[in-house]
Amino acid sequence: MPDEPAPRRRPRLSPELLAFLLSLAWLVALVAAFRVLGQQGMRISDTLGLVVVALAVFLPVALIWMAVLVLRAARDMRDESLRLQASVEGMRRGWIREQQAAGLALRPTVEEKLDEIAASQKAAEERMAMFHTRRAPTRPATAEEPAPQDGTQPVLALENPAPAPEPLPPADFIRALNFPETEADEEGFAALRRALGDHGTAILVRAAQDVLTTLAQEGIYMDDLRPDRARPEVWRAFALGARGSEVAALGGIRDRSCLALTYARMRSDPGFREAAHRFLRAFDRRFTVFEASASDGEIAQFAETRSARAFMLLGRVTGIFG
Known part of the structure; x- marks a missing residue:
C-alpha cells in the first residue's frame, strides 16, 4: 500500500474562530457607532426602518x-479527495503486482514454446542449406562422354536454386505480431511458426x-493500453x-x-534501450x-x-512522432 499522505498542518486560527471574532468586531463597531451618534443615530434608525437596520446588522x-x-x-472535499487518491493508487499497485505474478507464471511456458519453434526453424534451415549446397560427385571424362560441340558448358548443381518461399x-x-493469447492458443502458435519462416518477420518477432x-x-501490458486510433x-x-x-x-x-515508467527504464537500462532501438528499426523495415500490399x-x-502498441509507446518515448 502507498504511504498515506502526510497530514496537513492545521492553521492556528480556525475559520470558525475567525468568523466569531469578525462577527463580534462588527457588532462592537455598530454599538460604538450608535453610542457616538447618540440621538442622531436613533433618528436615523427610525427613518430607515427596522428592516434596513436588521439587514445592516x-x-x-x-x-x-x-x-x-x-x-x-472545500477543506473536507480536499481531504476526501486525498484519501480517495491514496486508495485508488493502492488498488492500482496491487493490481499491477497481481498482473506481474500472473505474467511471470505464464511467461516461462510461452517462452519455452517460442524457443522450441525457433530451434526447429533453425534446424530446418540448416538441413535445407546442406541439401541445396550438396554437389554430385564428378567423374573423369572418358571417350564415351565427349565435350559438348556447341560451346555451352554443363549445368552445375549449384546453378539450380531452390524455389523462392511463399510470401507470408x-x-x-498480423496474428504473429499479436503473439499467442495463452499456451493453448494453437492458431496463434501456428501463425507464429509460419511467421518465423520469413526472415524479416522473424527478426521483428x-x-x-x-x-x-x-x-x-515494469507492469506495462499492451492489452491494458487504449491508444487513440490513427487512420491508415x-x-x-x-x-x-x-x-x-x-x-x-x-x-x-x-x-x-x-510513458514515465518506459522512459525511466530506457534511461537506466542500456540493454533495454538497445533492444527498443533494434525493435523500432525492425518494425520500420518490415x-x-x-504496407505495400496491405489493404486499409x-x-x-x-x-x-x-507489437504495434509497443511501437506507439516506444515511438512516443523516443520522439519519433515529434
Whole structure:
C-alpha cells in the first residue's frame, strides 16, 4: 500500500474562530457607532426602518458564516479527495503486482514454446542449406562422354536454386505480431511458426518479444493500453518515410504512468534501450514491406496488435512522432 499522505498542518486560527471574532468586531463597531451618534443615530434608525437596520446588522454576520461553511466544505472535499487518491493508487499497485505474478507464471511456458519453434526453424534451415549446397560427385571424362560441340558448358548443381518461399500471408503476419493469447492458443502458435519462416518477420518477432518481456517486468501490458486510433493514411505516410508532426497521430498512447515508467527504464537500462532501438528499426523495415500490399482494413487490424502498441509507446518515448 502507498504511504498515506502526510497530514496537513492545521492553521492556528480556525475559520470558525475567525468568523466569531469578525462577527463580534462588527457588532462592537455598530454599538460604538450608535453610542457616538447618540440621538442622531436613533433618528436615523427610525427613518430607515427596522428592516434596513436588521439587514445592516445581520447580513455581514450571515455572509461571514456562509464563507466559513464554504471553506469547511472545500477543506473536507480536499481531504476526501486525498484519501480517495491514496486508495485508488493502492488498488492500482496491487493490481499491477497481481498482473506481474500472473505474467511471470505464464511467461516461462510461452517462452519455452517460442524457443522450441525457433530451434526447429533453425534446424530446418540448416538441413535445407546442406541439401541445396550438396554437389554430385564428378567423374573423369572418358571417350564415351565427349565435350559438348556447341560451346555451352554443363549445368552445375549449384546453378539450380531452390524455389523462392511463399510470401507470408497478411493474416499470419498480423496474428504473429499479436503473439499467442495463452499456451493453448494453437492458431496463434501456428501463425507464429509460419511467421518465423520469413526472415524479416522473424527478426521483428524476436525483437518485439524482448521488448514486451521487459515492459511486462515494469507492469506495462499492451492489452491494458487504449491508444487513440490513427487512420491508415497516417500509417502509410510513416511507411513512406514521413516523421515528426506528419505522423504524430501514431503516438496515441496517453497513459502518463506507462510513458514515465518506459522512459525511466530506457534511461537506466542500456540493454533495454538497445533492444527498443533494434525493435523500432525492425518494425520500420518490415512494416514498409507489409504496407505495400496491405489493404486499409489489414493495416487497421495490424494497428491493434501488441507489437504495434509497443511501437506507439516506444515511438512516443523516443520522439519519433515529434
